[in-house]
Amino acid sequence: MSILSDDLLDTIRSRAAGYDRENIFFAEDLDDLRAAGYLTALVPRSLGGLGLSLREVVHEQIRLATAAPATALAVNMHLVWNGVAKTMLDRGDDALEFVLRESAAGETYALAISEAGNDLMLFGSTTDAVPQPDGAYEFTGTKIFTSLSPAWTRLGLFGLDSTSPDAPKLVHAVVARDAPGITIVEDWDTLGMRASQSNSTRLEKVRAEPSRIIRRLDPGPNPDLLIFAIFANFEILLSAVYTGIGRRALELAVANATKRTSAKNAGAAKSLDPDVRWKIADAAIAFDGILPQLDAVAGDVDEQVDRGDQWFRALVGLKIRATETAQFVVNQAVRVSGGATYFAGNELGRLYRDVLAGSFHPSNEDSAHATVATALLGPLPQ
Structure with a gap:
């Protein structure tokens, strides 16, 4: 469908x-x-x-x-x-x-996890979550990269409860946009992904009602279903976006190679140049490897396949492969498409800027390799 x-x-x-x-x-x-x-x-x-x-x-x-x-x-x-x-x-x-x-x-829901300087991501938070007598929580902190800033009506977020008797606990909750204490900081002036308007969100004692408290979890890696569900859906759907960028870049590379001509070769189309053909084929071979992996991992989530402790390995591996392959495909497309891509407003030039954002989404290269190494070799000694 x-x-x-x-x-x-x-x-x-x-x-x-x-x-x-x-x-x-x-x-x-x-x-x-x-x-x-x-x-x-x-x-x-x-x-x-x-x-x-x-x-x-x-x-x-x-x-x-x-x-x-x-x-x-x-x-x-x-x-x-x-x-x-x-x-x-x-x-x-x-x-x-x-x-x-x-x-x-x-x-419309938005996701508020990222915080400046917090490389723990889902395993820790610099946002304070203060318990209230009625079971509610008040959140104070600043979330960055809050996509859909102009339009979201519900915000999923989390913070650290450091005052309860069983503290510390990471508190996951949902708040409404009209909750007092929410400020959208219009600071989104970036190299790429500009239309996402992923502004920072400042929280000052923002109340999450008791019925909207989802989980209270120990900091650090956690086997709770919520953590798996966030991680799986984020990494898979993120990989889909960058796969789409790679697909479009490959389409543009083919079109540009067909349209461009070479004075050196008596006006022949660039698509007949062996070097150009090799670069496009190289990009296509790399791109074709993403789709089966993306299909398989998404399908296993749908079908509730039990990958056990290898799930996070699969998810971070997918994200790294999808984003880095997309960057490679875009780079190859730029190389065969010529200087026109360097001009503002060129679609491939915009994809070149947009695809760079893939490096900043979790999991990054370092944490992904640490996750895979742990899955294969076990954790490092404490």
């Missing part, structure tokens, strides 16, 4: 350069995606959504990213929360069923 029609993708593609140039949010894209039902793609039909699998949404996100990477990346954050809720519900945990119901009713 495909939600995103070719006409819709063409319309979204036509706006991408303007959003990037003006550094503005993809408001019209979001309206069109909502009208198409895309924001309910992962919501089960029984709860009012379209009922797609994670694997199916991966393929939709690849297609969306070929048209507008920043739009796809930002929408990802809403889809991640829906994927988390679905992953948990599929396994008998309804703690986040309200996310699916609210998404079906029109709420």
Whole structure:
């Protein structure tokens, strides 16, 4: 089942350069995606959504990213929360069923995990989570890279409770946009992924109601289903976006090689140049290796395959391969497409800027290699 029609993708593609140039949010894209039902793609039909699998949404996100990477990346954050809720519900945990119901009713979710200087990611937080007498929590801190900043209505976040008798505990919760104490800091002026408008979010005693406290977990690596669900959906859907960038770059490389000519070779098309052909083939060979891995990992989440302690190895490996391969494909596409890609407004030049963001998303190269080494060799001695 495909939600995103070719006409819709063409319309979204036509706006991408303007959003990037003006550094503005993809408001019209979001309206069109909502009208198409895309924001309910992962919501089960029984709860009012379209009922797609994670694997199916991966393929939709690849297609969306070929048209507008920043739009796809930002929408990802809403889809991640829906994927988390679905992953948990599929396994008998309804703690986040309200996310699916609210998404079906029109709420838009954003993800607030990243914090400046915090390389622990899900295993620690610099945001304070202060317990209240009625079971609520108040969060104080600053979250960075909060995609969908102009549009989200629900924010999934976490912070550290260091005062309760059983402290420390990492507290995961959801807050509403109209909760007092939330400030959107308009600081998103970046090299790429500009339309995502992933501004920082300042929290000052922001209250999460008792019914919206999802988990209280020990800091550090944790086998809890919530952590697996966040990690799996984030890494898989993120990999889909960068795979889409790679696909589009390869398409542009082929088109540009066919259109460009060589004075040195009597006006022959660049597509007849052996060096150009080798570079395009090299990019295609690398790109073709991502799709089967992405399909397999997403499918195993859908089918609840038990990979045991090798799950995180698979997820970080996928993310690193997808983002680094996308960067390689874009680089090869630029090399065969010539100096025109260096001009502002060139689509391939924009992909070159957008694809760099893949290096900054978790898991980064160092943490991914540490995760895989631990899975294969065991943990380092303390």
